[in-house]
Amino acid sequence: MFSRFVAWAKRNLPTRESMEANRWLRPVAHRVLEPSLWRFTRRSVPRGVALGMVTGILCPVAQVPLSAIFALPVRANIPVAALTTFITNPFTTPPLWVAAYWIGSRILHFGEGMGVEADAARGWMEWLFSEAGPSLVVGLTLITLVFAVVGYGASALGWRWWIVRKWRARAEARAA
Template sequence: MERNRWIRPFAHRVLRSELWRFTRRSVPRGVALGMVVGIIVPFAQILFASLLSLTVRANVPVAALTTFITNPFTTPLLWVLAYKVGSWVLHVDAMTMVAPVSTAIEHTDLQNALQWLTGATLVTAFGLVLIAIVSSVLSYFVTSFAWRAWIARKRKARVMRARNRTLAE
């Protein structure tokens, strides 16, 4: 890949080993990034996840694979859920006296940015962003916990094997 004329200018960044190794820090980052990109970006998800993983030092293959959380079977359910979440949050926000979320969306270009980014109406786009944030944070912590549990189990098995070898001698 380093010799390819299109990749050569930035090959030193793309081919860093930390982006391709499965470590306790890069894998949860990759999962969280893949969740955000998979939920919010409706097109070229693998490309965006791969490019963004360079900036946050996330595992590139994990980020790319996690974008498959949205597929033709899950996307309609996700969009219905996003509409319901967005309408509930904006309805609760409208019932408050200040309505900070509605005011911020209406008085800035956030409404246009959300609709352009997701290709959805304001309520659905807002719901998609909320779901993406919550699911990425949750998936980061679940993956991190699962990684630590897996490593602890491997270490415990290694210690038991060493103890059994010592007793056998």
């Protein structure tokens, strides 16, 4: 399963060469094509994961280009940031927004002390701007923060685990 995912990513993610050939990127090619933004290092990969989570959850459109643009100042890995934005897709976005609304309404204490008749009398647009909008914004912000921190930590620990495994394999090979 993982090898199929890696093969798909290699086929579909933009490469340095394809971006270099793009006429729209020529003015900023010297920044975008900097090798450190394309290398997989222990610092750039967790940054890319966290950045991809942020742009994937908070930006409803143009997630991949925005993650690539935001990767420049934070020195994040561009392919990892672009790939991580796919955490939100047509299957995960509706439950994410429902959870964000629920969390935001609990934090802002909306819906407490209101009777059923008061809720029925309000118009949909009034509800959207007075309760749903702020609840959704607060909930999405909190979920984004949690996902970014957990994604950063998990990828940093995963990187460390992978390196320790390689060190042990080398030590065993030397010992044998």
